[in-house]
Amino acid sequence: MEQDPKELSTIEVKRGLEILKNIGIVDIVLSGGDPLLRDDAKEIIDYSTDRFITTVYDNGSMAVKKIEALRNVDFVAISIDSLNEAKNDYIKDVPGAWKRAIDTVEVLKKEKINVCVTPTISQLNLYEIADITKYFTEKGVPVWYCLYSYDQNNDANQLFRIGKPNDKLVIKDKKGMVKLCDSLINMRKKNNKILITDKLLKALRSLFSEEKRVWNCQALKNFLVVDHLGRIGGCHNQNFVGTVFDLPKMWNSKKFSSLRETYNSCSQCSYLCYIAYSLHGSPYGNLLIVKDHWKNANMFLSYT
Ligand code: SF4
Numbered sequence: 001m002e003q004d005p006k007e008l009s010t011i012e013v014k015r016g017l018e019i020l021k022n023i024g025i026v027d028i029v030l031s032g033g034d035p036l037l038r039d040d041a042k043e044i045i046d047y048s049t050d051r052f053i054t055t056v057y058d059n060g061s062m063a064v065k066k067i068e069a070l071r072n073v074d075f076v077a078i079s080i081d082s083l084n085e086a087k088n089d090y091i092k093d094v095p096g097a098w099k100r101a102i103d104t105v106e107v108l109k110k111e112k113i114n115v116c117v118t119p120t121i122s123q124l125n126l127y128e129i130a131d132i133t134k135y136f137t138e139k140g141v142p143v144w145y146c147l148y149s150y151d152q153n154n155d156a157n158q159l160f161r162i163g164k165p166n167d168k169l170v171i172k173d174k175k176g177m178v179k180l181c182d183s184l185i186n187m188r189k190k191n192n193k194i195l196i197t198d199k200l201l202k203a204l205r206s207l208f209s210e211e212k213r214v215w216n217c218q219a220l221k222n223f224l225v226v227d228h229l230g231r232i233g234g235c236h237n238q239n240f241v242g243t244v245f246d247l248p249k250m251w252n253s254k255k256f257s258s259l260r261e262t263y264n265s266c267s268q269c270s271y272l273c274y275i276a277y278s279l280h281g282s283p284y285g286n287l288l289i290v291k292d293h294w295k296n297a298n299m300f301l302s303y304t
Helices: 011-023 041-049 085-092 097-110 128-138 174-188 198-210 243-248 255-266 273-282 283-290 294-302
Strands: 027-030 052-060 075-078 115-117 231-233
Touching: 011 174, 011 243, 041 052, 052 294, 075 097, 097 115, 128 174, 174 198, 198 273, 231 243, 231 273
Parallel strands: 027 052, 052 075, 075 115
Antiparallel strands: none
């Protein structure tokens, strides 16, 4: 894959991370594309891990090749959508994806790297999510989730686009989703490797049982997105509103206050990570997320 020549340099990425730290960010998710494709992946990931709770997303194609870059990271998230090889590769639309991902989880675990599995919940694996969760957590591998979604709007200026429309993946069995939320709430009582919180599961339950959003979006307040060029947005769906280097002067500006108000009443998407950060952006919420991970908890506390 060609690297964009305008992509931020190593020095610029580090400068951006320092700025994020100074405005109080505690948690960084590096995703792509694939962040491990960069030649300086280890340098950037180590720099981030020293300063933030850091998660790296990989589809199983690069993590083993770049294993040294992942030695100190808090989580490496590997996406696996089914325990059935053919079904997983069909959902991913990538032949060989399942085998690569399963092998990656095994290697990272053996190397004592903090790997977790992140199935994307869709109509095609809805009834399998509890089994996937049980299978990996019994092996000592934590599980976090994504929720199938795709960008609904068609704004050419949005920061970037993720997800492709696929009618087969849209969750139509809403009662089935409610049942899954209840099962996971129940499983969590005895399983601390299920990383999603009860609060988030209850919010999802309300969304699917009553179409009620019990949260207000906290984009540009509890979370923000930075792209490979350093442009920032409240989320990837919104237009970019400056660059990471503008943050020190813009973070407390009137413009950002007004954007926060706009995003606060937005209900355009239901990406699970954005819901999680909207619900759990408070210090107490972060503490709930990291309470089982003392390395992270100590780091978190050092920032509050
Ligand atoms: S609800 Fe929030 S995260 Fe989703 S599109 Fe609107 S502003 Fe972005």
